[in-house]
Amino acid sequence: MNKMAGSSMGEDTIGAIQEGIRNSAARMLESGEIDVFIGYEDGTLPLRTTPVFITCPEDAERLVWSPICENSLTCYLPKFQGTVGVVVKGCDVRTLVNLILENQVSRDKVKIVGVPCKGIIDRDRVGKALGTDRIIRSAKATRRSLMLEGDGFEVEMEIQDVLAPSCEVCRYPVPVLFDVLVGNESMARDGKDPEAGYLEVAQFAELEPDARFSFFAQEIERCIQCYACRQACPLCYCPECFVDRQSPKWISRWRGLSDKILFHLGRVLHVAGRCVDCGACRRACPVGIDLRLLTKNMEKAAKDLFDYESGLDIGGVPLLATYRREDPDDFIL
């Protein structure tokens, strides 16, 4: 019975956030502050939301909010000329801070609508918990639980049990930067200790180098080089990605494992010191490669070596665009 009470209260919180997003969008569009508002609307499939670009206040009714809103909407921002309003979660705003630091987005051209985040669900985990042979016809998410309906079944899951791995160890569920915060900070999850996030990485580093290599080789062998991870990443905005370059041709799509490894190492190096562990790459991967392990390790290295955490300080400088005289140099001959 407590659960019922909890879930109805939870619905209210989600409803309140959704209402807040709609109101902010309508208000900003009406006043002419922004040219377009980027948010989420219901997708064509259950358990999916899709990015939506709203240009007139009446359409603000289409906007939704739930723990299914997984995409990082900040990845659209470098492409816009006008002023944009955007819905961001705790992780999304850190990518936006990076985009601003890297001069890809100008701070005064973006109106940030922050959402205190409870974490989002991982569809792979939902699938595993449900059994892959069952087709979901409709899904409804509240703050605490997820109701799934299909042919001949009705299942309720705790959001907590199907949370995305990156959300489980999220440090900053409340946006660090915003113009409007919808709801209040108490609606978010509690931020986790950094050590919690690095536990998996630290445990993996205990293995023998050969074991580590074979684990990655096994994972990456499955890569089909669709580059969905790059496409989903809010921090990948190069007009021509190194994997698409023909001269020099860094990566080929038909040479097998070694080129796949090179791609993954290159990708990780390109987001080193910038990645905020939003988990978009992992969710985008069609073959389920554990892409977070490598990027998380770089995040840890940036913290250990340079005491740097990405995407927190809008007045800062990107990690690799600056230096300190006393940076570690014990690896240099």
Add this chain to the structure above:
Amino acid sequence: MLDQEPKIVAFLCNWCSYAGADLAGTGRIQYPPNVRVIRVPCSGRVDPLMILKCLQRGADGVLVSGCHPGDCHYIAGNYLARRKFALLDELLDFYGIEKGRVHFSWVSAAEGEKFADVVKQVTETVKALGEPAKLVR
């Protein structure tokens, strides 16, 4: 242990390490002939991807050498490079690629002796690692 002589690609910065290598030559200092030198304007020019590409395409080891901290012709190129290389080093280690395939050093234009020593040390380490198998195409 590698049977053949290892091939080592050395990225040397134009202003210090390349001149250091030159000095080793004019000074007739003996060092192993295993390095293939690529002259770059600055150690900061070296993209970590270049290093990986060398390993993929058959180099047994890679050496990147630049000016000592504070001596960079472009003021800070080597400091910026140092951060990139620290992360690359960490990444390769985590990935399980042998430590010792990729080396970094600071060699000034006056350090012909040091350049020879670095090459000796790198050649020995790479030789001891044996056949590279992990990144090779």
